[in-house]
Amino acid sequence: MTVDESRPTGRKRSPTIVDVANTAGVAIGTVSRYLNGHKIRRGNRDQIEHAIEKLSYRRNAVAAAMKTELTHMVGLTVPTFNYEFHGVILEHLTRSVRRSGRALLTYCHGADPKIMEEALDFFASQRIDALIMTGDAGMYDRLEEVVEQGTPLIFYNNDLRGLPADRVFVDNRGASHRVVQHLLDLGHERIGILCGDLGDSSGRERFEGYEQALTERRIPLEPSYIAAGGWTTSGGFDATKRLMALPNPPTAIFASSYPMTLGALGWLKDNGKKVPDDLSLVSFDDVPLFRLHEAGITAVAQPLEEIAEAITELLVARLSQPEHRVPRTIVLDCDIILRGSTRRI
Amino acid sequence: MTVDESRPTGRKRSPTIVDVANTAGVAIGTVSRYLNGHKIRRGNRDQIEHAIEKLSYRRNAVAAAMKTELTHMVGLTVPTFNYEFHGVILEHLTRSVRRSGRALLTYCHGADPKIMEEALDFFASQRIDALIMTGDAGMYDRLEEVVEQGTPLIFYNNDLRGLPADRVFVDNRGASHRVVQHLLDLGHERIGILCGDLGDSSGRERFEGYEQALTERRIPLEPSYIAAGGWTTSGGFDATKRLMALPNPPTAIFASSYPMTLGALGWLKDNGKKVPDDLSLVSFDDVPLFRLHEAGITAVAQPLEEIAEAITELLVARLSQPEHRVPRTIVLDCDIILRGSTRRI
DNA sequence: TTGTATGCGTTATCAC
DNA sequence: GTGATAACGCATACAA
Numbered sequence: 001m002t003v004d005e006s007r008p009t010g011r012k013r014s015p016t017i018v019d020v021a022n023t024a025g026v027a028i029g030t031v032s033r034y035l036n037g038h039k040i041r042r043g044n045r046d047q048i049e050h051a052i053e054k055l056s057y058r059r060n061a062v063a064a065a066m067k068t069e070l071t072h073m074v075g076l077t078v079p080t081f082n083y084e085f086h087g088v089i090l091e092h093l094t095r096s097v098r099r100s101g102r103a104l105l106t107y108c109h110g111a112d113p114k115i116m117e118e119a120l121d122f123f124a125s126q127r128i129d130a131l132i133m134t135g136d137a138g139m140y141d142r143l144e145e146v147v148e149q150g151t152p153l154i155f156y157n158n159d160l161r162g163l164p165a166d167r168v169f170v171d172n173r174g175a176s177h178r179v180v181q182h183l184l185d186l187g188h189e190r191i192g193i194l195c196g197d198l199g200d201s202s203g204r205e206r207f208e209g210y211e212q213a214l215t216e217r218r219i220p221l222e223p224s225y226i227a228a229g230g231w232t233t234s235g236g237f238d239a240t241k242r243l244m245a246l247p248n249p250p251t252a253i254f255a256s257s258y259p260m261t262l263g264a265l266g267w268l269k270d271n272g273k274k275v276p277d278d279l280s281l282v283s284f285d286d287v288p289l290f291r292l293h294e295a296g297i298t299a300v301a302q303p304l305e306e307i308a309e310a311i312t313e314l315l316v317a318r319l320s321q322p323e324h325r326v327p328r329t330i331v332l333d334c335d336i337i338l339r340g341s342t343r344r345i
Numbered sequence: 346m347t348v349d350e351s352r353p354t355g356r357k358r359s360p361t362i363v364d365v366a367n368t369a370g371v372a373i374g375t376v377s378r379y380l381n382g383h384k385i386r387r388g389n390r391d392q393i394e395h396a397i398e399k400l401s402y403r404r405n406a407v408a409a410a411m412k413t414e415l416t417h418m419v420g421l422t423v424p425t426f427n428y429e430f431h432g433v434i435l436e437h438l439t440r441s442v443r444r445s446g447r448a449l450l451t452y453c454h455g456a457d458p459k460i461m462e463e464a465l466d467f468f469a470s471q472r473i474d475a476l477i478m479t480g481d482a483g484m485y486d487r488l489e490e491v492v493e494q495g496t497p498l499i500f501y502n503n504d505l506r507g508l509p510a511d512r513v514f515v516d517n518r519g520a521s522h523r524v525v526q527h528l529l530d531l532g533h534e535r536i537g538i539l540c541g542d543l544g545d546s547s548g549r550e551r552f553e554g555y556e557q558a559l560t561e562r563r564i565p566l567e568p569s570y571i572a573a574g575g576w577t578t579s580g581g582f583d584a585t586k587r588l589m590a591l592p593n594p595p596t597a598i599f600a601s602s603y604p605m606t607l608g609a610l611g612w613l614k615d616n617g618k619k620v621p622d623d624l625s626l627v628s629f630d631d632v633p634l635f636r637l638h639e640a641g642i643t644a645v646a647q648p649l650e651e652i653a654e655a656i657t658e659l660l661v662a663r664l665s666q667p668e669h670r671v672p673r674t675i676v677l678d679c680d681i682i683l684r685g686s687t688r689r690i
Numbered sequence: 691t692t693g694t695a696t697g698c699g700t701t702a703t704c705a706c
Numbered sequence: 707g708t709g710a711t712a713a714c715g716c717a718t719a720c721a722a
Binding site for chain 3: 362404409412413
């Protein structure tokens, strides 16, 4: 007597809880309870464990999710992993989330609204337990649905005001304030900034830190020193070019993100300018190679691992107490790593 | 009359296919067929679309997966995302996989066998459609189960021989051969290598390329010039230190991965050595900052986007023809990016 | 504690 | 084409 094991997908039929119950000689409910860590009579437990081992049974999380409405999957959408920041966050996040028995379903949208929508649709359809993302103003309405539907939402890196969500950010303004102060302490007065998108909270806050530092020292803001770099390497390149073409160019530049720092360094190299001799440069975001740069690049280091830990902490808390929690916001401090890319004027 | 909408998880009850069928005034089967793109009478189609819109219904992929045994999720395990390579691969992979209507469930194991097992368990439990990973010898038995169970498997970066799986690699040996040849062409004869793990196919092949280049020029292999760097930055640092402490140190070093290059650069900087004046250096793996380095670092650039595309191509082919395919292996060529980190001797 | 029975939201197999 | 209905594998309320 042969059993047809052919499946629509061509996969072998996996043993089910019923198989386990049968070979263990107990009821299916008992197996289920064992699986979920309830108290079981010792003899039965041994039987079940033996059966599971023998059949190499593995609980079908899909079927379980249908009952419990818990998939143990957490959605993560980011604009890109190219930019080292998100990659390292993912590295740590995947680890800390793992410890809570979950995994990350990742989606990369490249700032394309259509793909972002698609990501949210996909996640909604997959019934993820929670959503982690960098805020994006364009998604407000769509995210309102998500929240209303009961899916916990966690923003990091970039805020999206008005939504009931947990949040993890760094003190962008404070850190920017401090690096620019460092420049001021060295005697610089003509300080340019490579701005990210000022519509993003992180872009705006980094700019505000710059603004505040100058204002405190009674240095008037020079509009031509404020260059939009659009977060990108090419934007940073062009912005640096514009700044350096000024009749009275800045003696120092604050690049408010890693890709823009890359752009600035690119322009400088292409034009034979040396850091810090021809220009002092500080960067928001630190990467390993900055230490190895000729002079060393002074940079704001975000506490990437702590960010990931904080996100997970909020996630776990929220998931264990679905409703009875007010949204929390965690703000982490950055370190300023002083290296050799600035000089006294 | 109030309906209790409270759920075990505290989430709002989502509309189901039944709700859609009711408000559209058709049978549930009809809705299902519409959802799956089958032919539907025009009037019904309009009714259904209207109902879906009105209820903002979204198909429960979990329930669907239970029937179809297709989750549209692809597992990805990597040792780390810290190392830019995997991050960029993920970037491209998430995009190309998205185009096929799937998403990546990611797991990061940090080379810890326990966590790797855990990842495989988790994936198996979640019934992923396919698994993408870097090969690891320790997982052979466990992966055999995976394959036997019918889950398509795709290796990249590092092979694991003997398993029926699709594969995407770069021509590690050829690329290494060419960079080392470049060093030889410049007159170097004392060439050191920072090796990765020789148990990994990529580590071994990169070494073999080095070996082959020297042998072809009749330069005997000098064992003390072959330094194990264990793939890591600290390993690369130490290995460089050992090499440079030799009575007759190499005039050039081939660092066979980015982290090890980082380590080499670190040691050189700490010891006031200049590239290429005091030492010529070439790297396997290219990153944006290498162009911006003082001299520019000559490097092997892996075609990251093509790797991702190739993986997805194999994935889609395999998923659409479950059984009727023999495993394929795709090998991609690397570019050698000549910059200023080498000098003629 | 254990067994039994019901339902979760789909898809698929029937007759119609 | 369409409508009813039986699975899919599991968790749980209920009765024992």
